[in-house]
Amino acid sequence: MSDKQSMQFQTEVNQLLHLMIHSLYSNKEIFLRELISNASDACDKLRFEAIKNPDLWEGDTELNVRIEVNKEAKTLTLTDNGIGMSREEVINNIGTIAHSGTKSFLNQLTGDEAQDAALIGQFGVGFYSAFIVADHVTLTTRRAGAKSDEAVRWESQGNGEFTLESVTEVKRGTTITLHLKEGEEQFLEAWEIKSLVRRYSDHIQLPILMKGEKEDETLNQANALWARPRQDITDEQYKEFYKHVSHDYEEPLAWTHAKVEGKQEYTQLLYIPSHPPFDLYDREQRHGIKLYVRRVFIMEDAEKLLPHYLRFVRGVIDSADLPLNVSREILQQSKDIDAIRLGSTKKILSLLEDIAKDNSERYQQFWNSFGQVFKEGAAEEHTNRDKWSKLLRFCTTHLNDAKQSVSLSDYLSRMKPEQKAIYYVTADSWTAAKNSPHLEIFKRHGIEVLLLSDRVDEWVVSHLHEFEGKPLQSVAKGDLDLSALGIDTPKIETKDKGQLTPLIDAITEALGEKVKEVRISQRLTESPACLVMEEGAISGHLERLLKAAGQEVPQSKPILEINPDHRLITRLQLETNPAKVKEWSLLLFEQSLIAEGGVLEDPAGFVKRLNELMLQ
Ligand code: ADP
DSSP states (O other): OOOOEEEEOOHHHHHHHHHHHHHSGGGTTHHHHHHHHHHHHHHHHHHHHHHHOGGGGTTOOOOOEEEEEETTTTEEEEEEOSOOOOHHHHHHHSSOOOOHHHHHHHHTOOSOHHHHHHHHTTSOOGGGGHHHHEEEEEEEEEOTTSOGGGEEEEEEOSSSEEEEEEEOOSSOEEEEEEEEOTTOGGGGOHHHHHHHHHHHHTTOSSOEEEOOSSSOEEOSOOSOGGGSOGGGOOHHHHHHHHHHHHOOSSOEEEEEEEEEOSSSOEEEEEEEESSOOTTTTOTTOOOSEEEEETTEEEEEOOGGGSOGGGTTOEEEEEESSSOTTOOHHHHHHOHHHHHHHHHHHHHHHHHHHHHHHHOHHHHHHHHHHHHHHHTTHHHHOOTTHHHHHHTOOBEETTSSSSOOOBOHHHHHHTOOTTOOSEEEEEOSSHHHHHTOGGGHHHHHTTOOEEEEOSHHHHHHHHHOOEETTEEEEETTBSOOOGGGGTOOOHHHHHSOHHHHHHHHHHHHHHHGGGOSEEEEOSSOSSSSEEEEBOTTSOOHHHHHHHHHTTOOOOOOOOEEEEOTTSHHHHHHHHOOOHHHHHHHHHHHHHHHHHHTTOOOSOHHHHHHHHHHHHHO
8 A cells, every 4th residue: 555645845945946947957967967976975875884784785785876768758767776765864855954054045045046046056956956857856765774665755846745655675775767858858868978977977986887778888987086196187077076075066266186195194185165155154064074994985074184264175085094984983082083184284274375376366265255264273273373374364454445365474574664563453344443543543654454353353363472473462452662663752752741640530530430541542643532451451342242142251441542632632621610521531431432343331321411512
């Protein structure tokens, strides 16, 4: 008796199907690559599971994918003898999108087809691409090790629902039959299939067989691409392999391929994508580095193989030394893995160095895509700190745009002879950083300042203390030593400091607990006042970031600095009414807080004070 049951696709799947069919039509042949890629992954999984449980081989150890066409029935069939799927797995994998990152990706879709087509490039289209050329797809599968009557057949016309029923299948693995749409008959031609396999799937490790009249023909080279010598691999083949390992539809930005010999023997083929994947910041992110041991796939996403700040890298590492039964737990402690990780990190950093040297536009593309993640290396990268810090790029006051393109070496080359530190300011946005009152004296004297406004930047400056012997110094912290900048300021020397003491005392009293101290500023040339932090205290910007992240923040009070040359300050000096001095002092404090992106404790009070002042 049939147990056929109908089920609905998840809304997201429908969305994805619709989008794919419309936007990928001009590239429709990619469905073949996607299905072969899945079959190859399924065989990899079987090979791995069978290490522990050899019964899964069921007497059939020749892994392959077979392609068969039937011109009368207008069907194209792909069969693999990989791991297969249980009923539950079919439901979870095909017809639903369990991965939350995928859902949020789909939520970004605009409905504008041209724009969405570009977005879908960031996304592995996978199994559903079958519906670009087929109006009816059947998938029959039995999981390795399951009984023959535990096989299932999944069927759909890509119109929102699918059916599932139990069937009997002697062989393990998965068979997918595409009933081609009217007009797609080209995919029934053997030469077309052969040329597509050669173009897109030549690198697949297992044989892709085409059923012939007499015997089957192998269409691909069927050896691991990374194990071939570099000179035998074309750029096209490297790119196709990238699409296979990364599930990315676009081309990589760069790659590096090397066989490492010595204490450790391994091959690495590592790619830098050309754009960020939609799930770069997603903890569940799946695709990373695939670990192989002597060509046997062991695991994907082995996070020990590269530091976290290089998590955008894709590719394969194939070790000749690790045991085949290596587990995640073993990886955590393996010295071999540590050596591989170190070697791979060096390779990637060198690759980036080369790009930066040879093609600054390309490097900029890398930086725009992955700079934020790369900067996380501030806390993580100790061994290759010099290499790493040379690869950083920042916005600075030297440039007029928000493009992060200045390296610390560029900065050093423009430093004033007397300048002892690398100056930076942190703020919530580039505009806020650029216009920060803390920069005034620097701007006036043409001293370059890094403008930091990525969230991760506070992290960077709290871990990167110096570059080539020059300390990093916040323009909003501590006492500014202008002589260290090669600036003489007659301003404060000639002014009688004592004259300002009564005003400073009055402001200090008015502000009470709000500030640690009130003092004369060396930083300001245009603004009347600003807030600074003591050397070593956390900045106001970081304090807000931490609070927003729900963290306990040690209370540190700011210092109010006033500009004695500003007309507001000279006016205030003449004011004799203590009540007014108090109001003005509060206003000075509040505007300084606003200027650095802070939040007022009593916004209504501020507005009231401001209005009263306007009425005067
Ligand atoms: P992706 O390959 O990116 O995960 P797909 O939509 O192509 O996305 O496939 C979804 C899942 O279905 C795969 O992750 C895999 O678990 C399963 N799958 C697809 N094809 C096969 C197959 N030929 N054999 C076994 N499992 C498969």
